[in-house]
Each structure stands twice: as C-alpha cells, then as structure tokens.
Amino acid sequence: MTDHVLTYMTFFPLAGMVVVLLLPRERHDLVRWASALFTLPPLLLAVWLYRNFDPVNPGLQFVEKAAWIPAYNINYFVAVDGISISMVLLTALLTFLCIFASWGIDKGVKGYFALFLLLDTGMMGVFVALDFFLFYIFWEVMLLPMYFLIGIWGGPRREYAAIKFFLYTLFGSVLMLLAILALYFSSEPHTFDMTQLIAQSSRYGTTPLHFWPFDHLRWGFQHVVWMALFIGFAIKIPAFPFHTWLPDAHVEAPTAISVILAGILLKMGAYGILRINYPMLPEATADLAYYFLGALGTWNIIYGALCAMAQKDFKKLVAYSSVSHMGYVMLGMASFTPQGISGAVLQMFNHGTITGMLFLLVGVIYDRAHHRDIDGFGGLAAVMPVYTGVSVLAFFASMGLPGLSGFISEVLVLLGAWQKYPLLSALGASGVILTAGYLLWTIQRVYLGATNEKYKAMPEINGRELFTLVPLGIIVIILGVYPNALLDLLRASLDQLNQLVIPHLS
Amino acid sequence: METNLAPLLPSAEVVLTALSVLLLDLFIRKDEKGLLVWISLIGLALAGGMALFLWGSHEGAFQDSILLDDFALFFTELFLGAAAITILSSVHYVRETNIHEGEFYALVLLSTFGMILMAAANDLILFFLGLETMSIGVYILTGMWRERSQASEAAMKYFLIGAFATGFLLYGIALIYGAAGSTHLGRIASALGQTKSHGSIILSAGVFLLFVGLAFKVAAVPFHFWVPDVYDGAPTPVSAFMAVAVKAAAFAGWARIFLYQLSPLQSEWTLPLKALAILTMTVGNLLAISQSSVKRMLAYSSIAHAGYLLIALVAGGESGGQALLFYLLSYAAMTFGAFGVLIALKEGENDHEAYSDFAGLGFKRPFLGMAMSLFMLSLAGFPPLAGFTGKFYLFRSAVVAGHIDLAIIGALNSLLSVVYYLRVIVMMYMEEGGAEGKPFARAPYLYLAIAIAVLGTVYLGVLPAPALDLSRISFISLH
Numbered sequence: 001m002t003d004h005v006l007t008y009m010t011f012f013p014l015a016g017m018v019v020v021l022l023l024p025r026e027r028h029d030l031v032r033w034a035s036a037l038f039t040l041p042p043l044l045l046a047v048w049l050y051r052n053f054d055p056v057n058p059g060l061q062f063v064e065k066a067a068w069i070p071a072y073n074i075n076y077f078v079a080v081d082g083i084s085i086s087m088v089l090l091t092a093l094l095t096f097l098c099i100f101a102s103w104g105i106d107k108g109v110k111g112y113f114a115l116f117l118l119l120d121t122g123m124m125g126v127f128v129a130l131d132f133f134l135f136y137i138f139w140e141v142m143l144l145p146m147y148f149l150i151g152i153w154g155g156p157r158r159e160y161a162a163i164k165f166f167l168y169t170l171f172g173s174v175l176m177l178l179a180i181l182a183l184y185f186s187s188e189p190h191t192f193d194m195t196q197l198i199a200q201s202s203r204y205g206t207t208p209l210h211f212w213p214f215d216h217l218r219w220g221f222q223h224v225v226w227m228a229l230f231i232g233f234a235i236k237i238p239a240f241p242f243h244t245w246l247p248d249a250h251v252e253a254p255t256a257i258s259v260i261l262a263g264i265l266l267k268m269g270a271y272g273i274l275r276i277n278y279p280m281l282p283e284a285t286a287d288l289a290y291y292f293l294g295a296l297g298t299w300n301i302i303y304g305a306l307c308a309m310a311q312k313d314f315k316k317l318v319a320y321s322s323v324s325h326m327g328y329v330m331l332g333m334a335s336f337t338p339q340g341i342s343g344a345v346l347q348m349f350n351h352g353t354i355t356g357m358l359f360l361l362v363g364v365i366y367d368r369a370h371h372r373d374i375d376g377f378g379g380l381a382a383v384m385p386v387y388t389g390v391s392v393l394a395f396f397a398s399m400g401l402p403g404l405s406g407f408i409s410e411v412l413v414l415l416g417a418w419q420k421y422p423l424l425s426a427l428g429a430s431g432v433i434l435t436a437g438y439l440l441w442t443i444q445r446v447y448l449g450a451t452n453e454k455y456k457a458m459p460e461i462n463g464r465e466l467f468t469l470v471p472l473g474i475i476v477i478i479l480g481v482y483p484n485a486l487l488d489l490l491r492a493s494l495d496q497l498n499q500l501v502i503p504h505l506s
Numbered sequence: 507m508e509t510n511l512a513p514l515l516p517s518a519e520v521v522l523t524a525l526s527v528l529l530l531d532l533f534i535r536k537d538e539k540g541l542l543v544w545i546s547l548i549g550l551a552l553a554g555g556m557a558l559f560l561w562g563s564h565e566g567a568f569q570d571s572i573l574l575d576d577f578a579l580f581f582t583e584l585f586l587g588a589a590a591i592t593i594l595s596s597v598h599y600v601r602e603t604n605i606h607e608g609e610f611y612a613l614v615l616l617s618t619f620g621m622i623l624m625a626a627a628n629d630l631i632l633f634f635l636g637l638e639t640m641s642i643g644v645y646i647l648t649g650m651w652r653e654r655s656q657a658s659e660a661a662m663k664y665f666l667i668g669a670f671a672t673g674f675l676l677y678g679i680a681l682i683y684g685a686a687g688s689t690h691l692g693r694i695a696s697a698l699g700q701t702k703s704h705g706s707i708i709l710s711a712g713v714f715l716l717f718v719g720l721a722f723k724v725a726a727v728p729f730h731f732w733v734p735d736v737y738d739g740a741p742t743p744v745s746a747f748m749a750v751a752v753k754a755a756a757f758a759g760w761a762r763i764f765l766y767q768l769s770p771l772q773s774e775w776t777l778p779l780k781a782l783a784i785l786t787m788t789v790g791n792l793l794a795i796s797q798s799s800v801k802r803m804l805a806y807s808s809i810a811h812a813g814y815l816l817i818a819l820v821a822g823g824e825s826g827g828q829a830l831l832f833y834l835l836s837y838a839a840m841t842f843g844a845f846g847v848l849i850a851l852k853e854g855e856n857d858h859e860a861y862s863d864f865a866g867l868g869f870k871r872p873f874l875g876m877a878m879s880l881f882m883l884s885l886a887g888f889p890p891l892a893g894f895t896g897k898f899y900l901f902r903s904a905v906v907a908g909h910i911d912l913a914i915i916g917a918l919n920s921l922l923s924v925v926y927y928l929r930v931i932v933m934m935y936m937e938e939g940g941a942e943g944k945p946f947a948r949a950p951y952l953y954l955a956i957a958i959a960v961l962g963t964v965y966l967g968v969l970p971a972p973a974l975d976l977s978r979i980s981f982i983s984l985h
Contacts, residue, residue: 069971071978108869137889144888152935159936163928170924174917177898181913185905 005049006062006078006128009042009092013120020114028109032099035113039096039120046092050489053085058492060130060195068134073191077131082493083274086349086486087127087267093475094263094356095120097468098256101360104367105153105254112153116256119145123264127271132180132192139176139268143169146257146265154252161245161252168245172232179228183280186221198279201500226284229277236269237326240300250319255363258315262322262359263352270329270348274341279500286504289334294417297330298424298431305434309441314365314372317442318358321398324431325351325406331428332413336501340416341494342487347409349486350397350479353472354406357394360472361387364465365446368458374442379451380458387461388447390469395439397476400432405479512560513567513574516553516582517622520589523549524615531608539607543597543951546611550590550618557582564983571629571690580831580980581625581758584838588751589618591842594955595849596743598948602854603741605650613650614747617643621755625762630679630689633759637675637723640755641668644748648740660739667732671722678715685709691767698770713771716763717778723756724812726782727789734793737805742852745801746845749808750838757815761830765822766984772822780820780912787813787919795926801859803926804844807885810923811837817900817916821907827981829899832974836884836892836966843881843959847874850952851941858941864933865940873953874943875934877960882927884963887920892966899974 016038023031054061060079068076080088098116105112122142129135143166151162184190187200204222235242246266250258278285304324311317325347332344364387365380366372381388397404400411410432417425461469479486511518526549527542534541557579565574592614600607620643623636645668649661683689685708686697698709722729737745764775790810797803815837818830850871851858868875884891897920901913933940946953966973 069974071971071974140889140894144883148935151932159932162936163932166928167924170921174921178914178917181902181905 004064005045006080006088007064009045009049009088010078010121010124010128012038012041013095013117013124017114017117017121020110020117023110025110028106031110031113032103035117036096036099038117039092039099042092042120042124043096046089049080049085050089053080053489055082055488056492058082058496068131073189073193074133075131075193076134077193078125078128078134079130080128082490083345083497084127084271085489086345087264087271088124090267090349090352091120091123091127091264093471094259094352095123097356097471098259100464101256101259101363101468102254103464108152112149115145115148119149119260123260123268126268130194132183132194132197132276134192135194136173136177136180140173142265143173146261149257150249150253153254153257156252157248158252161248164245165249168235168242172235172242175228176232179225179232182221182225182228194276194280198500201280201282204281204283220284222281222284223288226277226281226288229281230273230288233269233272233277234296236272237266237330238269238323239296239326239330240303240323243300243304243323246323247316247319250322250359251313251315255359255366258319258359258363259356262319263356266322266326267348267352270326270333270344274333274345274497278497282501283504285501289501290336290505291334291421294331294334294421294424297327297332297334298428300324300327300330301428301431302327302434305431305438309434309438312374314362314374314442314446315359317374317438318355318362321358321435321438322351322355324435325355325398327431328410328413328428331417331424332409335413335416335420336498336505337416337419338491338495338498339412340419341498342490343409343412343414343416345490345494346405346479346483346487347413350405350409350476353475353479354394354397357390357469357472357476358398360465360468361391361394364461365458369455374445377446377452377455378449379447380455381447382451383455383458384460386466390461390466390473391447392443393473393476394469395443397480399436399439403477403480405476405483407480408483510565510567512563513565513572513578513626515560516557516579516586517619517626519549519553519556520586520615520619520622523553524612524619527608527615528612531606531612540597542608542611543593546593546615547590549615550586550593554583554586557586566628568632569690570692571632572623572626573628574626576980576983577758577762578622578626580976581754582622584754584834585618585621585625585751588747588754588838588842589614591846591955591958592743592747592751594951594958595746595842595846596741597951598944599741599743599849599852599952602852603651604653605741610647610650613643613647617641617647617747618751621751621758624755625758627759628691628762630682630691630694630763633763634672634675634679637755637759638672640752641672644744644752647744647747648736650744651741654739656739657741658739660736663732663739664736667722671719671729674715674722675719678712678717678719681708681712681715683712685712691763695767695770698768710771710774713768713775717775720756720760721782724753724760724815725809726812726816727786727809730786730790730809730812733809734802734805737808738799738802742801742845742849742857745805746842749804749845750841753808753812753815754834754838757819757830757834760819761827761981762984765819765827769822776820779816780909783813783816783820783912784915785813786810786816787916788922791919791922791926794923797926798861799859800861800864800930801848801857803861803930804841804848807923807926808841810919811841811885813919814897814900814916817904817909817912820909820912821900821903823903823907824978824982825899825903825906827984828974828978829896829903831977831981832966832970833896833900835973835977836896836963839892839959839962839966840881840884843877843956843963844885846952846956846959847878847881850874850944850949850956852944853941856941861929861933862937863941864930865937866934867940867943868931868934870940871943871945873946874956877956878934879931880960880963882930884967886924886927890967892963892970895967895970 063079125138308320620639627633686694794806884893
C-alpha cells in the first residue's frame with residue numbers, strides 16, 4: 001500500500017468516477033455519499049504522507065516509476081518533494097470538503113460528481129507528475145471537467161465564462177506543449193523525465209544581444225522556452241494581463257467549483273514556474289524573473305486590490321482579491337531568498353484555505369438570498385451570529401492579521417523581497433492597506449449596520465456548511481500560530497531550488 | 507513460370523464476398539436482407555484473418571507489380587476495418603432511405619478491394635487500376651439515395667472532378683513512363699539513379715502531375731472544393747467511408763510512391779508539399795468555423811486533418827511514416843465515431859445535421875452525448891485521446907525533420923479547431939430542444955460501431971505503444 005501511495009491518491013477519485021457513473025440516476029444521495037467516500041482515502045493518505053514525509057531530504061520522495069511508452073522514453077513517474085507536498089495536501093483536503101459544499105447541486109447530480117472526481121484526478125496528477133508528458137496530460141485532463149462544470153452548472157453567463165476560461169487556458173497549453181517538445185528534442189538522450197531535464201539544464205546556450213539598449217541582456221533558446229512556459233503558467237496564476245478570465249469564471253461557477261478554481265487551479269501556475277521554469281531553465285530564470293516577475297507580482301497586488309475595492313458583486317470581490325493575493329506569490333518567488341520563496345509557497349497554501357473559506361461563505365448567503373450584491377445585505381451579524389463569526393475569521397486571515405496564517409506568508413514574502421527590491425516590497429506592503437480597506441468596508445456593508453428587513457428571517461448557517469468551513473478555519477489558526485508545521489516540509493527542497501538559480505543572477 | 511498467388515488472398519476474399527452478396531441479393535426476400543450484412547462482415551473478417559496470417563511476409567506477384575509487405579497488410583487491415591464499420595453503421599440508414607442493400611454492401615466491398623490494391627501496388631498502372639476501382643464504387647455509393655437530389659448532384663460533381671483528377675494522374679504516369687521507360691516503381695527508382703540529367707524535366711513534370719492527382723484524392727487545398735458538397739450530399743455512412751478510407755488509400759499510395767520510391771527527388775517536392783500542408787490545415791479550419799451544419803463542419807474538418815497528415819509526408823523518414831500511419835488509425839476511429847453519432851440523429855426523411863439539432867443531446871441520449879464529446883475532443887487534440895497522441899507524433903516528426911515552423915502552425919491550427927469542435931459540445935450540454943436521437947433498441951448495429959470507435963479513440967490515446975510499434979514496423983517494411 002505505502003509503495004504506491006501517490007498512485008492511490010491520484011486514481012482513487014477516478015475509480016470513484018466509474019462507480020458514480022454506474023449508480024442509478026435517481027439516487028442522488030447515493031451518488032453524493034459515494035463521491036465523499038472516494039475522496040476520503042486520498043485525504044487520509046495525505047495525512048499519512050504528511051506524517052511520513054522526511055523534511056530533511058530535499059530530493060524526491062515516494063517515487064514511483066514505470067515505463068509507459070518506452071519507444072519515446074515516456075514514463076509513468078510520480079513523486080513528491082518540498083515544492084509539491086503542500087499542494088498535494090491542499091488538493092486532498094479541498095476536494096473532500098468541496099464534495100460537501102456541492103451537496104445542494106440538484107441538476108444532473110451524477111454527471112456533476114463524476115466530472116468533479118475526474119477533475120480531482122487531474123489536479124492531483126499535475127502536482128505529483130514528474131514526467132513532462134504525464135504532467136501535460138494531467139494538465140489537460142483537468143481542463144475539460146472544469147469547462148463542463150462551469151458551463152453546465154454555472155450561473156446565467158456560464159457559456160461565455162466557460163469558453164473564455166477554456167480558450168485562455170488552451171492557448172497557454174499549446175505554448176507549453178511546444179516548449180515541452182523543444183526541451184525534449186534538446187535533451188540527449190531525448191527524455192521527458194523532469195529530473196533528467198533539470199540535470200541537463202546547462203546544455204542550452206545563450207547569446208548576448210548586440211543592439212542598444214538591450215546589449216547587456218542575454219537571449220537564447222532557453223529564454224524563448226522560458227517565455228512560452230511562463231505565459232502558459234501566467235494565465236493560470238493569473239498574472240496581469242492574462243487575468244481577465246478569472247472574474248468571469250469565478251462569478252459563474254458554482255460555489256464548490258469556485259473554491260477549487262481559486263484554491264487549487266490558480267496554484268498550478270505558480271507551481272509550474274517553480275517546478276519547471278526555475279530548475280530547468282535557471283539561466284533564463286535569472287535573466288527574466290529577476291525584477292520582471294517581482295514587478296509583475298507587485299502590480300498584481302495593487303491592481304487586484306483596487307479592482308476588488310470597486311466591485312459590487314461579493315464573489316467578484318473575492319475573485320479580484322485572489323488576483324491580488326497571488327501577486328504576493330510572484331513577488332516572493334522572484335526574490336530568490338529562502339524567506340521569500342518559502343513565503344511564496346506558504347502563501348499558495350494559505351490562499352487556498354483562506355479564499356476557499358471566502359467562496360464557501362459567499363455560497364452560504366447566495367444559497368439563501370439568491371443574489372450576491374454587497375450593498376443588498378446589511379446587519380447580518382444580528383441574524384446569523386455564527387456565520388458572521390466564521391466570516392470575520394476568514395476576512396481577517398485574508399487581510400493578514402497577525403496570529404492568522406495569511407500574516408505569516410505575507411510577512412515572509414515581504415521580508416525576502418525587501419533584500420532584493422526595497423521599492424517593490426514597499427509598494428507590495430501598501431497593498432496590505434488596500435486589502436484591509438476593501439475587506440473592512442465589505443464587513444461593514446454586509447454584516448454590520450441596520451438589518452435588512454428582507455433578511456430578518458434568514459436561517460443560520462447549517463451543520464453541513466459549517467463542516468466545510470471549520471477544518472479550514474482550524475488550519476488558518478494553526479498555521480498562523482505555528483507555521484513551521486508546514487514550513488519545515490518545504491524548506492529543504494526550496495533552498496535547493498534557490499541554489500540552482502542564484503549562481504546565474506548577475 | 508509459377509505465379510505466387512498468396513499476396514492476393516485478402517483482396518480475392520473481399521471480391522468473392524462482394525460477388526456472393528450481389529448474387530444472393532437476387533434470391534432472397536426483402537425482409538431477409540439482414541443476412542447480407544452478416545455475409546459481408548464474415549467475408550471481411552476472413553480477409554482480415556488472412557492478412558493477419560500473412561503478417562511479416564514480403565512477397566511479390568505478377569513480376570513484383572503487387573507487393574505484400576507489412577505496409578500493404580497494415581493498410582489492408584485498416585481498409586477492412588473501415589469497411590466493416592461502414593457496413594455496421596449503414597444497416598439502419600439504408601433501410602430508412604430505401605437504398606438497395608445488396609448493391610450498397612457489394613459496392614463498399616468492391617471499393618475496399620480497390621483500396622487494398624492501391625496500398626499493395628508497386629506499379630503505377632496497377633495503382634491506377636486500384637484507384638479507379640475504388641473511385642467508381644464510391645461515385646455510385648454517393649448517389650445511391652436516389653430520392654434525394656443533393657445526393658445525385660454530389661455524385662455527379664464527385665464523378666466529374668474525380669475524372670478530372672484521374673486525367674492529371676494518368677498524364678503524370680505517362681510522362682514518368684516516357685522519362686523512366688517503365689511504370690514499375692522499382693525500375694523507375696533505379697532509372698532515377700542512372701539518368702539524372704536525361705529527361706529530368708519530363709520526369710519532374712510527370713511527378714508534379716501525379717502529385718496534383720493525389721492531392722485531389724486526399725482533398726488538399728486548393729484541390730478541395732468538391733469535398734463539402736460531396737460529403738454533405740452523400741449518405742452519411744458513405745461520407746464517413748470517404749473521409750476515412752478513401753483518404754487513407756490515397757495517403758498509402760502517396761507514402762509508397764513519394765516517401766519511398768521517389769525519395770531521391772524529395773528536395774523537389776518538399777517545398778510545394780509544405781505549402782500545401784499549411785494551406786490545407788489553415789483553410790480547412792477557418793472554413794469549418796463558419797459552418798452551421800455539423801456534417802459540413804466534419805467535411806471541412808476532414809480537409810484540415812488531411813493538412814495535418816501532409817505534415818507527416820513533408821517530414822518523411824521513419825518518424826514521419828510512423829506518425830502518418832498512426833494518425834490514420836486515430837483519425838479513422840474518431841471520424842467514424844463522429845459520423846456515427848450524426849447517423850444516430852437521423853429520423854426518417856429528416857437528417858438533423860445542424861448544430862441546433864444537437865441541442866440537449868447530452869441529456870436525452872447520454873451515451874451518444876458522451877461519445878460525441880469524446881470524438882470532438884479527440885479531433886481537437888485533447889489528451890489523453892487518440893487525436894492528441896496522433897498529433898503529438900505528427901508534430902514531433904516535423905520537428906525531427908527540421909520543420910519547426912510546420913509544428914508551430916499545426917499546433918496553432920489545432921487551437922483554432924477547438925472553436926468549432928467545442929460548439930458541438932456546448933450545444934449538447936448547454937442548450938435544449940434539439941433532435942431526439944435513435945435509442946439503442948432501434949439501431950443496435952450503429953451503437954456497436956460507435957462503441958468500437960469510442961474504444962479505439964480511448965485506447966489509442968491512453969496506450970499508444972503497441973499501435974506505434976505496429977506503425978513503425980509497417981512503414982519500415984517498405985524499405
């Protein structure tokens with residue numbers, strides 16, 4: 001069992017999909033419970049993984065490797081290390097909770113849960129795959145169920161949102177595929193094995209550009225490949241100016257899918273850059289990510305926060321706050337300091353839990369009021385005290401209040417970035433103020449003030465909804481007080497990753 | 507002199523089956539015609555078994571004008587499979603449209619015989635004979651639904667343009683004969699080696715005409731304008747047969763003649779072929795976007811796919827040949843599937859071929875909806891389906907041969923194609939109020955054909971290794 005733990009975690013949901021498809025159409029509850037049953041083992045295995053992961057070892061752990069298409073040296077190769085372990089844990093947790101957040105779906109229940117389970121397999125696969133071909137397959141497999149989940153079960157403008165999401169991501173995938181082929185053919189012997197591609201990273205030469213004002217820059221094969229991969233990942237993050245799909249997709253998607261989208265899919269972009277761009281193309285990373293990625297991250301922080309402030313739709317506000325928070329991830333990644341980079345990965349995890357909570361909370365009132373207009377509520381604290389308590393916890397965590405997890409990761413990012421880019425960090429830190437601004441203003445409008453007459457009798461948050469929120473809240477508090485619970489796992493691998501790039505920084 | 511007849515076994519079996527179907531058709535009552543389906547299928551299965559039995563042999567007959575190598579056998583199996591699927595998916599169609607069953611199946615079998623001949627021909631005359639046998643069969647099949655005026659128009663159009671293309675082909679063969687002194691491919695190849703200077707313009711002109719003739723048959727742009735009308739007018743199973751088998755046969759000829767025997771002239775035709783490939787995929791995809799009928803969309807998509815396949819011919823070599831054969835397999839599975847679902851939508855006189863007819867199909871007929879989604883995604887090139895794996899190896903072969911630009915244009919084109927393939931899925935799952943679709947009980951054979959296509963599409967995508975090996979071995983056997 002323990003030899004194939006990652007395979008089980010990845011393919012359990014797929015087995016679940018088959019089972020769900022075989023169940024009778026009318027038995028909605030049976031379908032829901034079966035889905036929950038098949039996402040539980042990955043969560044339990046994730047706990048096991050967490051306890052057995054060796055934090056001192058910077059290399060790959062729980063490695064599984066088998067030939068798949070031997071003629072082209074394509075392998076089934078999965079493993080975890082410090083870069084991916086937190087994402088694997090997050091995926092296992094959020095998918096299990098989102099099954100319960102999807103309980104209220106009553107149209108095409110069977111199809112919804114089958115696609116959801118397929119999505120789960122795709123996401124888990126992306127984070128554990130270490131063969132580039134396998135990685136690409138999982139990347140695409142995940143795209144399709146997402147498209148259907150938004151397009152069939154989404155809100156009024158679902159078709160537009162789904163196709164926009166799809167075309168943006170697909171454009172990135174095509175660039176990624178070309179980059180994969182380019183890397184494959186420049187390796188000797190040709191391989192898709194990420195570890196071998198990393199070992200061969202010194203093969204790609206660079207030539208200096210010889211025309212003013214770029215004569216101090218280097219440009220070559222690996223820069224082109226880097227940009228192709230970067231655009232593919234930047235669309236997923238989403239980095240400005242590729243972010244426009246996100247508000248649409250988030251607003252139209254059903255609650256649980258918004259959670260998955262913000263909690264896991266956005267992380268794939270940042271994860272891809274760390275897993276692929278950094279170690280495989282370190283020279284180009286040093287040339288291109290230095291400053292550029294940091295500046296892009298800072299712009300994301302401020303731009304996202306300003307957009308969030310202007311929103312009237314609750315869900316759109318949370319969506320733009322994601323754009324802002326993912327900016328910290330980019331800023332931290334670009335710092336190439338131990339604090340910055342581990343802060344970035346911690347921020348990825350924290351954003352997954354905190355924004356997951358925010359979307360679930362929006363879902364709770366949307367299910368009751370059937371609208372998400374921020375100004376349409378008011379004084380909910382008096383009607384729904386428990387709900388308001390959980391909401392305030394999530395809002396404060398998102399704001400970066402000390403003692404909650406968001407604070408730790410943002411401080412780490414800013415600490416790391418300060419050493420390289422004082423100006424950018426100062427600007428990034430001002431984003432915290434903007435964040436506090438729009439979040440407090442939202443709390444004021446939705447929860448405080450005079451109670452809206454229409455919602456005097458709004459029922460309090462129920463047990464099932466609380467069940468999806470409480471685990472995330474507990475994690476937010478634990479990581480706010482004792483961040484080493486997760487940081488220890490990341491440190492060794494991330495330091496090693498940093499060392500690959502630092503020698504190339506000029 | 508003793509003639510080795512072994513290489514003819516599979517094709518002879520197909521002809522025999524066709525003749526028995528024709529004869530039996532005269533003597534059985536109308537309600538017993540289902541027997542003909544079984545006879546055809548058993549005949550095809552027997553021929554397939556023979557081809558399997560002969561696998562690995564390398565024999566020639568009639569002074570080596572017919573060659574039985576793995577390449578020929580690979581295509582023989584492909585054509586037999588295509589014929590079987592065509593027959594399976596037309597059982598209900600021909601009954602609904604009053605097409606004469608006996609003639610229909612016999613003509614499918616006879617065209618299949620022509621195709622087998624084309625793949626095995628090592629002599630231009632014999633190749634031409636195979637091509638005509640196939641074409642005439644398909645001309646008639648196109649017009650067999652006589653009550654429908656578009657069908658007759660399509661048949662006429664197809665016949666005229668086909669005859670025109672044949673003219674190019676024949677003239678090319680004549681010029682090559684003039685330059686090389688033989689129509690036998692082996693002797694042409696050796697003549698190429700000796701008489702480099704002598705008659706090279708005549709030879710080039712001949713090769714060019716041959717090139718144009720084949721471009722007509724694979725429907726490459728700018729020789730494609732007959733395709734939409736013909737595919738649209740023909741009975742749907744015949745459209746599928748044309749899109750898959752006729753195209754594959756032309757590509758088989760192209761591979762044997764150009765990639766192998768005429769490969770010394772490669773530098774001369776690489777550039778025009780490259781232009782043809784780029785033009786074919788781009789025009790095919792662009793025109794497919796603006797269609798309102800799914801059948802016409804599939805016709806344009808088959809043009810685009812001919813463009814992708816041409817990439818493999820430009821790339822050439824072992825990797826190109828392997829990619830070509832593998833993509834033909836994948837393409838066969840997904841195209842038959844897509845046309846199969848289209849057939850399932852037909853209700854009596856009403857074809858239900860528009861996009862709007864697919865509205866809500868995903869919920870009314872979950873199996874058809876799921877299958878069609880798979881085929882559309884596979885055609886668009888999504889992993890882990892056959893279309894993705896096939897395209898991956900196509901683009902890979904282009905990169906290996908140094909045509910990175912082709913790979914990039916191909917990848918961008920497949921991005922473009924997503925727009926129209928996805929529209930079908932959007933219709934099926936996000937709209938309501940289209941056609942009903944045949945339930946399983948009314949068309950079990952059709953469902954069987956679709957299920958086979960689903961299995962093929964998934965299998966070739968997830969576990970491509972065996973089929974890739976097979977493609978490589980088959981292509982190498984040319985040399």
